[in-house]
Amino acid sequence: MTLRLYDTRAQQLRDFVPLDPENITMYVCGATVQSGPHIGHVRAALSFDLLRRWLVHRFGRVTFVRNVTDIDDKILVNASDAEPWWALAYRMEQEFTAAYAGIGILPPTYEPRATASVPQMQELIETLIERGHAYPAPDGSGDVYFDVRSWSEYGSLTNQSVDAMEAAADADPRGKRAPQDFALWKGAKPDEPADATWQSPWGPGRPGWHIECSAMAKRYLGSAFDIHGGGLDLRFPHHENELAQSTAAGDGFAQYWVHNGLITVGGQKMSKSLGNFTLAADVLAAHDPMVVRYALAAAHYRSSLDLTDSTYAEAEAALARISTFLQRAHRAAGGGIGWFAAQSMPPAFVSAMDDDLGVPQALAVLHETVRAGNSALDAGDDAAAIEAASSVLAMTHVLGLAPTASEKGGAAASALDALVQAMITQRAQARADKDWAAADRIRDAIGAAGITLEDSPAGTHWSIDG
Numbered sequence: 001m002t003l004r005l006y007d008t009r010a011q012q013l014r015d016f017v018p019l020d021p022e023n024i025t026m027y028v029c030g031a032t033v034q035s036g037p038h039i040g041h042v043r044a045a046l047s048f049d050l051l052r053r054w055l056v057h058r059f060g061r062v063t064f065v066r067n068v069t070d071i072d073d074k075i076l077v078n079a080s081d082a083e084p085w086w087a088l089a090y091r092m093e094q095e096f097t098a099a100y101a102g103i104g105i106l107p108p109t110y111e112p113r114a115t116a117s118v119p120q121m122q123e124l125i126e127t128l129i130e131r132g133h134a135y136p137a138p139d140g141s142g143d144v145y146f147d148v149r150s151w152s153e154y155g156s157l158t159n160q161s162v163d164a165m166e167a168a169a170d171a172d173p174r175g176k177r178a179p180q181d182f183a184l185w186k187g188a189k190p191d192e193p194a195d196a197t198w199q200s201p202w203g204p205g206r207p208g209w210h211i212e213c214s215a216m217a218k219r220y221l222g223s224a225f226d227i228h229g230g231g232l233d234l235r236f237p238h239h240e241n242e243l244a245q246s247t248a249a250g251d252g253f254a255q256y257w258v259h260n261g262l263i264t265v266g267g268q269k270m271s272k273s274l275g276n277f278t279l280a281a282d283v284l285a286a287h288d289p290m291v292v293r294y295a296l297a298a299a300h301y302r303s304s305l306d307l308t309d310s311t312y313a314e315a316e317a318a319l320a321r322i323s324t325f326l327q328r329a330h331r332a333a334g335g336g337i338g339w340f341a342a343q344s345m346p347p348a349f350v351s352a353m354d355d356d357l358g359v360p361q362a363l364a365v366l367h368e369t370v371r372a373g374n375s376a377l378d379a380g381d382d383a384a385a386i387e388a389a390s391s392v393l394a395m396t397h398v399l400g401l402a403p404t405a406s407e408k409g410g411a412a413a414s415a416l417d418a419l420v421q422a423m424i425t426q427r428a429q430a431r432a433d434k435d436w437a438a439a440d441r442i443r444d445a446i447g448a449a450g451i452t453l454e455d456s457p458a459g460t461h462w463s464i465d466g
Contacts (some may be wrong), residue, residue, distance in 0.1 A: 038277035137175025142187020142203030183208035224252030329389035
């Protein structure tokens with residue numbers, strides 16, 4: 001089977017042929033840390049965490065770079081005398097890191113900050129000027145712009161013509177040859193902090209947004225790499241501009257462009273500018289982190305996702321079904337853990353993941369395996385059930401949904417387990433005394449709390465209904 005990915009630039013599914021099968025290279029646009037993450041940011045990061053995990057499974061080694069934009073107009077605007085721009089950026093970066101880690105998103109191989117690669121950005125700008133694709137503003141402001149009309153392929157990522165594009169709004173239009181030209185370097189302004197500027201051949205200033213990613217991708221992955229990822233909203237102008245400036249400088253840049261769909265609210269894109277966002281911290285405070293991960297992963301990464309209370313409820317129920325089956329199978333295995341390490345996955349699961357990361361279809365295979373495993377347990381076929389559990393664990397592992405060593409871990413859950421076990425003991429005593437009414441009352445009370453009891457020759461076990 002061949003892994004296929006939807007390449008935004010080609011506008012079609014393409015067989016994934018890496019530059020080096022021994023080391024897959026991947027760059028994903030990270031956060032601009034002017035404020036804390038909303039759940040849309042987490043969904044984007046999760047999309048590429050899933051892709052990365054599958055690439056590791058398929059190829060072994062993946063060098064994964066996700067940048068942090070820690071100097072930007074919005075960061076300067078949100079800074080204050082009490083919290084300078086660099087302190088705000090660092091605090092917000094920590095919030096993003098915590099949200100990502102909260103739902104099990106793996107840390108990147110490298111996570112460069114833009115402020116640490118300014119010399120590489122200036123080098124790239126100088127190359128573009130030398131090649132005739134960029135120019136310093138003639139008014140002496142210190143601005144440097146990319147000349148979009150000098151590069152005939154400009155617009156190829158989003159299939160647009162320059163004449164149909166709106167003016168670039170990422171910098172002061174002073175000194176531009178054309179409204180669509182975008183900023184590579186922004187000359188210092190009197191009202192901006194002095195420590196937010198760097199010396200350059202064009203005067204003190206700071207980098208434009210787009211040049212940051214081109215320079216960091218080249219620095220950490222080389223002039224050509226396999227996959228460039230990011231949210232659908234970054235295709236234009238950010239990724240279009242990255243592609244233009246990097247290829248105009250002579251770099252091969254990204255071989256595949258992969259974009260995740262957006263979270264919507266009532267059909268409208270979730271964004272800070274629209275004020276319709278839900279902070280990731282609030283979502284994680286209200287729901288178990290694995291429930292959030294499952295809810296965000298259950299829709300195909302390229303689709304839009306409108307989150308509701310029922311989305312999380314369905315995710316919680318789905319995870320409970322998986323957990324309950326694994327607990328039953330674990331007991332059937334005599335409490336042993338040897339089968340936890342098995343790595344067998346059904347061919348249908350592999351096929352779904354190879355088909356443009358078809359996680360919804362892969363989850364359907366996972367749940368079908370759970371159903372088959374439960375049926376095997378009910379029929380007394382422990383060997384088949386354990387084999388199914390092995391497959392379930394392998395699938396949940398590659399999706400980042402693998403259960404922890406203790407399914408009922410945590411102080412609150414431990415207390416719940418103690419209470420339920422006490423009631424099970426009381427019920428067992430009532431049955432031994434042939435006090436059937438008392439035994440039934442205890443069982444009904446446990447059931448009313450959403451807990452299922454399973455009587456077997458090995459004893460009585462409980463699980464949360466799902």
